[in-house]
Every structure is written in structure tokens, then in C-alpha cells.
């Protein structure tokens with residue numbers, strides 16, 4: 001799967017951008033952990049990638 005380059009910070013509602021390095025093909029596996037940093041509150045979020053089609 002291609003991970004989102006930005007997520008919504010659950011702390012302040014700001015935009016958190018991806019700071020982890022991605023593989024060359026830009027794809028990650030479900031279960032991989034990627035780090036995001038919020039540009040507003042500067043909190044770091046480690047997000048476990050989940051299958052977006054899996055409800």
C-alpha cells in the first residue's frame with residue numbers, strides 16, 4: 001500500500017507530515033510503523049499502517 005504523506009494530528013487537529021523514510025517503491029506493508037510529525041504541536045506520531053479496505 002502507498003501510505004498517506006499527511007495525516008490529521010489527533011492532538012490538535014493540525015497536519016502531521018510523514019518523517020519516516022519509505023522504500024524505493026514508496027510502498028509499505030500493512031503492520032509497518034511510520035512516524036509522522038505534527039507541524040502545529042510538533043508531536044510525533046508512530047502510526048501502524050492498516051489496510052484501508054479492511055473494515
Ligand SMILES: [Zn+2]
Nearest residue numbers: 009012038041
Ligand atoms: Zn498536533
